[in-house]
Amino acid sequence: MFKVQCTSCRETHANHVGVNRFETNEMSGSRGEANFVWKCKNCKRESSASVKAGPFPYEQTEPAKPQKLLEFDCRGLEFTEFKAEGEWLAEGVETGTKFTGIDLEEGEWFEYDEKSNEEVSINDVKWEVRRS
Numbered sequence: 001m002f003k004v005q006c007t008s009c010r011e012t013h014a015n016h017v018g019v020n021r022f023e024t025n026e027m028s029g030s031r032g033e034a035n036f037v038w039k040c041k042n043c044k045r046e047s048s049a050s051v052k053a054g055p056f057p058y059e060q061t062e063p064a065k066p067q068k069l070l071e072f073d074c075r076g077l078e079f080t081e082f083k084a085e086g087e088w089l090a091e092g093v094e095t096g097t098k099f100t101g102i103d104l105e106e107g108e109w110f111e112y113d114e115k116s117n118e119e120v121s122i123n124d125v126k127w128e129v130r131r132s
Contacts, residue, residue, distance in 0.1 A: 002129070003081035004038060004049075011042035016083050019072075021051040038077060047076030060093055066128060082127040092120060 001016035017036065024033035027048055034048035054070040072079065084104040091098055095115035102109050108123040 001083040001085045002079040003083075004036075004077050005080050006040040006043060006045065006047060007076055007078055008045050009040060009043040011040050012080065013038070016081075016085075018085075019049060019051070021055075034075075040077075045076055047074070049074045049077060049079070064124075071132070078131065079129050082129055084125070084127065090120075090122060092116065 001018055003012060004017050005012045017038070019036045021035055024035060025037040025048075026033055027037050028046055034050045036049040037046065038048070039046045049072045052071045052073045054068070056067070056069055058067050058069065084107075087100065088102040088104055088109075089098070089100055090102055090109075092113050092115065095113055097113050097115050097120075099111055099120070102122070104122065104125055107125040108121065110119060110121045110123075112118075113120045
């Protein structure tokens with residue numbers, strides 16, 4: 001889920017909005033389709049965003065470093081904040097164990113990997129939205 005801001009008048013949508021890479025929405029005036037279409041309530045301009053690349057898997061590194069997960073083509077809007085809603089997937093680095101239904105809303109997740117007989121975790125998660 002994202003916070004979205006109009007690049008014309010800088011109005012920010014009151015709620016986080018979802019973008020689904022598997023869905024397309026018609027843009028007015030037969031201008032094509034996009035994964036997300038939004039009409040700013042303040043200036044009435046229609047803006048759009050489409051998933052350009054990704055999702056990319058996060059590869060564990062020591063020390064941990066920022067990595068690109070998604071890339072958007074945004075027209076008339078920008079995403080300013082990300083909130084991790086929904087379920088995520090992970091794979092044990094050493095065992096290949098698949099973990100599903102991961103909730104990262106609190107920025108951390110803990111589980112037990114039976115193949116390695118060890119606790120596994122995702123923690124200190126920080127999300128950053130950057131312009132390229």
